Amino acid sequence: MFDFITKRSFGINLLVVIAFFFGLALLFFSLLGVITRHNEELTVPDVRGKSVKEAIALLEKEGFEADVRDSIYIDSIPPLSVWVQTPDKGARVKVGRTIYLTVNKVVAPMVKMPDLEGLTFRSAEMMLKSMRLNVGDTIYRPDFATNTVLQQLLNGKRVKPGTPVAEGSNITLIISSGTGSIENPVPDFVGLTFTEAREMLNANNLSAGTIIIDPGVTDTANAFIIKQVPARRNEIGDFNMVRAGESIDLWLSATKPVKDSVQAPVQE
Template sequence: MFKSITKRSFGFNLLVVVGIFAVLGLLFFSLLGFITKHGDTLTVPDVYKKNIQEATMILENAGFGVDVRDSIFVDSLPGLAVWEQTPARGSIVKVGRTIYLTVNKVIPPMVQMPDLTGLTFRSAEMTLHSLRLNVGDTIYKPDFATNTVLQQLLNGKPVKPGRDIPEGSNITLVLSSGTGNTENPAPDLVGMTFMEAKETLSASNLGLGTVIIDPSVRDTANAFVVKQTPMRRNSLNELNMVRAGESVDIWLSNTRPEKDSGVVPAPPVEQED
């Protein structure tokens, strides 16, 4: 065969080679549509919120490949549920196209609780959202600084800054509603223990201001209030009035006062001659 080829002219052999390549080219292009499945398209089904196993079965039965490319935590979704799919649902793609899925984590990651005390509600809300935490209930209490955070709670209990908590937790914010318009008599705290005084102030919607402790005090909770500002009565023996949200300063000592030092004796009444 080699001799028969070599006996032919170069021009003839060249035409034969060109013809072979032309036939191969025509064959390739005629099969290209079949190889690439040109014109064979499918609509991507919706697998949002479906469990990863169910989503995989739906996609593979529809002629797609499946690849889990990422995970995220969304507290409103069950674990291993599909959060996102690419291409999106309803997209027209070729048969066999791989659909990339983002699924929800089973165990939420932990984040550190921020210190929200003293922030405005808006700032606290933005801080929580940046850490993927949610604002739960809002509770208002009288206080001077209107609409600022007085306390942060998790599951009804105070939560300290820096504590690790699950991402997606609902944080209850105790906010200041400002001072009230109604005036009430200042409570009489003198003679009470420190804990009793705190409970009385809380029940009266008053804040605890400065606490001055005698150096001899070792057990603050059971120390006695010997002085307060504002006092129960003024120098004219009239009741001092306070508004909800205002603060009362107290002085603590180991010794219980013998009498109510917050009560000023009434001035003597002069008798006419």
């Protein structure tokens, strides 16, 4: 059966084998362009902003494969819409190339609210951005710490650091505008409850400084102010003056003071 091989010399057989493999290689490389569809290129369409279902259907119709590679949450586009595509629109690629899609999530992930109070506005803005949160309204209020965050609010309510909030939430920042330039007499807080004193502080654009609480106080909100610094009047009976944004130190007690016994005497 193999006489035609055994009757020939080894050299002839070797040449035949070499010629055979050379022919196979020549055939392979001649068909390589057909196999890989060489020089067949398409322009990648723009599917950003389209729903993922619509984007995949369009890409497959144009001769591409599509694969959802990643997801992200962007509050400005509809859920399950394409945010990023790779390769980008207008790229020239081979037929059948896979286009990778990044789509918008349906539900916003939760992040922990950072502590912004005491930071400068710029630092707070950068921190919010890094947490995928947005700066909402900025409200300026007199305070001695100029351009620092005094409070952080979500939906009009103060939000504590560490509270879970949805990505994309708008955080309102109350920013210090510095102390005012106009001096006014110090309000009289002695005899008021701490709750009433805080309302008066807010009404006068003042803040509570150091709070000293007597050991007998069990209800801080309803404790009474027995002393304040600066006092309403100075030692010679003149009004002490204060500017918007400054602070008042308060002493709290469970017993309401008698006003006449704590007010400084007015000299004639």
